[in-house]
Amino acid sequence: MFPSLVLTPLLLAGLQAVTVNAISTISATGAKFFYENGTQYYIKGIAYQLTPEDPLTDEAQCKRDIVRMSELGANAIRVYHVDASADHDGCMTAFADAGIYLFVDLDTFTTAIDQTAPHWNKTQYDRFSAVLDEFQQYDNTAGVFVGNEVLTTINGSIAAPYVLAAARDIKAYRDKKGYREIPVGYSAADISELRPMLQDYVACSTNSSERLDFYSLNAYEWCGESSYSTSGYDELQKNATGYPIPIFFSETGCNTPAPRTFDDQAAILGSEMDGTWSGAIIYEWIEETNDYGLISYGASVSNAAATNTLVVDGYTRQGTPTPVSPDFTNLKTHWATLNPTGVSLSAYKSSTSAITYPDCPSSTSGGWAVDPSSALPTLGQTYNKDAASADSTGTGSSTGSSSGTTASSTKNGAAGNMMLAGNPATERLFAASIVLSGVLGMVAFWL
Ligand SMILES: *[C@@H]1O[C@H](CO)[C@@H](O)[C@H](O)[C@H]1NC(C)=O
Ligand SMILES: *[C@@H]1O[C@H](CO)[C@@H](O)[C@H](O)[C@H]1NC(C)=O
Ligand SMILES: *[C@@H]1O[C@H](CO)[C@@H](O)[C@H](O)[C@H]1NC(C)=O
Ligand SMILES: *[C@@H]1O[C@H](CO)[C@@H](O)[C@H](O)[C@H]1NC(C)=O
Ligand SMILES: *[C@@H]1O[C@H](CO)[C@@H](O)[C@H](O)[C@H]1NC(C)=O
Numbered sequence: 001m002f003p004s005l006v007l008t009p010l011l012l013a014g015l016q017a018v019t020v021n022a023i024s025t026i027s028a029t030g031a032k033f034f035y036e037n038g039t040q041y042y043i044k045g046i047a048y049q050l051t052p053e054d055p056l057t058d059e060a061q062c063k064r065d066i067v068r069m070s071e072l073g074a075n076a077i078r079v080y081h082v083d084a085s086a087d088h089d090g091c092m093t094a095f096a097d098a099g100i101y102l103f104v105d106l107d108t109f110t111t112a113i114d115q116t117a118p119h120w121n122k123t124q125y126d127r128f129s130a131v132l133d134e135f136q137q138y139d140n141t142a143g144v145f146v147g148n149e150v151l152t153t154i155n156g157s158i159a160a161p162y163v164l165a166a167a168r169d170i171k172a173y174r175d176k177k178g179y180r181e182i183p184v185g186y187s188a189a190d191i192s193e194l195r196p197m198l199q200d201y202v203a204c205s206t207n208s209s210e211r212l213d214f215y216s217l218n219a220y221e222w223c224g225e226s227s228y229s230t231s232g233y234d235e236l237q238k239n240a241t242g243y244p245i246p247i248f249f250s251e252t253g254c255n256t257p258a259p260r261t262f263d264d265q266a267a268i269l270g271s272e273m274d275g276t277w278s279g280a281i282i283y284e285w286i287e288e289t290n291d292y293g294l295i296s297y298g299a300s301v302s303n304a305a306a307t308n309t310l311v312v313d314g315y316t317r318q319g320t321p322t323p324v325s326p327d328f329t330n331l332k333t334h335w336a337t338l339n340p341t342g343v344s345l346s347a348y349k350s351s352t353s354a355i356t357y358p359d360c361p362s363s364t365s366g367g368w369a370v371d372p373s374s375a376l377p378t379l380g381q382t383y384n385k386d387a388a389s390a391d392s393t394g395t396g397s398s399t400g401s402s403s404g405t406t407a408s409s410t411k412n413g414a415a416g417n418m419m420l421a422g423n424p425a426t427e428r429l430f431a432a433s434i435v436l437s438g439v440l441g442m443v444a445f446w447l
C-alpha cells in the first residue's frame with residue numbers, strides 16, 4: 001500500500017499525487033476489523049444516499065459533505081445503491097483523504113433477494129459482482145452487503161439460505177479474481193421473531209466459504225431517555241457475546257422522541273459493548289420525510305417542477321449541508337469522547353483458534369424454517385414452495401411479540417426505508433404523502 005522508502009526524492013515528488021490518497025485497508029480477523037497496522041477498527045458511520053441511484057458520482061457534493069462528516073468524527077459511510085458503471089474516483093478519493101471508509105450494498109432496485117419467492121440467479125450474481133469489480137479498486141472500501149433487510153417476518157426465514165448462497169458466490173468470485181479479502185456481510189432488520197436464529201445461521205458453518213465475513217443489525221431499540229438495560233441492548237450484547245465474526249449496527253438512531261441524543265453510542269463504543277461490537281452506522285445523512293437527517297440542504301420543496309432533478313420526494317439533494325440542530329451536535333459530542341482502542345491484531349490473533357461457531361438453528365414448526373442439514377442453494381436455484389410444504393406442518397401464525405426488550409425495532413416511517421429498498425410504488429405513494437403532510441404543515445424542519 002505504501003510506497004517503498006528507498007525511492008529517490010525525485011521519484012517521490014512525482015508520486016506525490018498518488019501517495020496523498022494512501023489509506024490503510026480494513027480486514028476482518030475472527031470477530032473484529034483491523035487496519036493494516038494491527039489497530040482495531042471501530043465504525044463511526046453515516047448512511048449516505050442523497051440520490052436513489054448513486055450518491056458517489058458528484059465529487060463536489062461529496063467534498064462539501066465530507067467537511068461536515070469530518071467535523072462529526074465519522075470514519076465510514078454506508079451507501080445502499082450505486083451505479084457500477086459510473087465513475088467513482090472523485091468521491092472515493094475524497095473520502096479516502098478524509099479517512100472515511102465505504103460499506104456498500106451490492107444489489108439494485110431489481111436484483112435484491114426477495115423473501116416471498118427467494119431465488120439467487122445469474123442476473124443477480126452479475127450485478128453483485130459488477131459492483132464489487134468497481135469498488136474493490138478503492139482501498140477505502142471496507143465491506144460489502146449481499147442484502148439489506150431481506151428477511152422481515154418469520155416466514156421469510158426461507159430466504160436465509162439464498163442470502164448465504166449469494167455471500168458464498170461473491171466471496172468465491174472475489175477470491176477467484178484475486179481481489180483483496182473485502183469482507184462480505186449482511187444487514188439485518190431487527191425482528192424479534194427472527195432473533196437469534198438468523199444471526200446464528202449466517203455464522204454457524206465451520207466452512208468459512210459458507211458463512212458471512214460480518215453480520216450487522218439495523219436496530220432502533222434505544223429511544224430517547226433510555227439505558228443499556230431498558231433499551232434491550234444488554235440482551236443484544238448477551239446474544240452477541242462470543243460471536244465468531246464482526247458484528248455492528250448497520251443502522252441506528254431512533255428519532256422518537258426528538259431531539260435525538262444518540263446516547264446509545266456511549267454503550268456501543270464504550271466498555272459495555274466494545275469488546276463485542278465493531279461500532280455503528282447512524283441512519284442517515286440527509287434530512288427527508290422520514291425525519292432521520294443529520295443535515296439538510298434546505299427546506300422541503302413540495303411543488304418542485306418535475307424537471308428539477310435536484311429535488312427528489314420534495315427534498316433538495318445537493319448544496320451546502322446545514323446541520324440539523326441539536327442532533328448533529330449531540331452525535332458529534334458523543335463521538336468526540338468515544339475512542340475505543342480494542343485489541344491489537346498481534347495480541348488477538350493467538351486467541352482466534354479458540355473461536356467457536358454457534359449451533360446452526362434447527363427448524364421449528366411455524367418458526368425458523370431452514371433445515372440446518374440441507375445444502376445451500378446453487379446459483380440459479382429458486383425456492384420451491386410445494387416441495388417445502390410437503391415436509392412442513394404449516395406456516396403457523398406469527399404473533400409478533402412486542403413486549404419489553406424482545407420487541408422488534410424497525411425505523412419509523414418505514415416508507416423511507418422502502419424507498420431505499422427500491423419499491424417504486426411505495427416511492428410514489430410516499431411522494432403523495434409528503435405533499436399531504438406539507439399541506440397539513442405536519443413536517444417540522446430544523447434549519
Ligand atoms: C494505525 O492506523 C490507523 C489508521 O491510519 C491510525 O488511526 C492508528 O493510530 C494507527 N495505529 C498505530 C498504533 O500506529
Ligand atoms: C408471511 O405471512 C404473512 C401473513 O400470514 C403474509 O402476509 C406475508 O406475505 C408472508 N410473508 C412471506 C415472506 O411469505
Ligand atoms: C433472475 O430473476 C429475475 C427475476 O427476479 C429475472 O428477471 C431474471 O431474468 C432472472 N435471470 C436469469 C438469468 O434467470
Ligand atoms: C466449503 O464450502 C465451499 C463452498 O460451498 C465448498 O466448495 C468446499 O468444498 C467446502 N469445503 C469443505 C471442506 O467442506
Ligand atoms: C437471545 O437468545 C435467546 C435464546 O437463544 C432468545 O430467546 C432471545 O430472544 C434472544 N434475545 C434477543 C434480544 O435477541
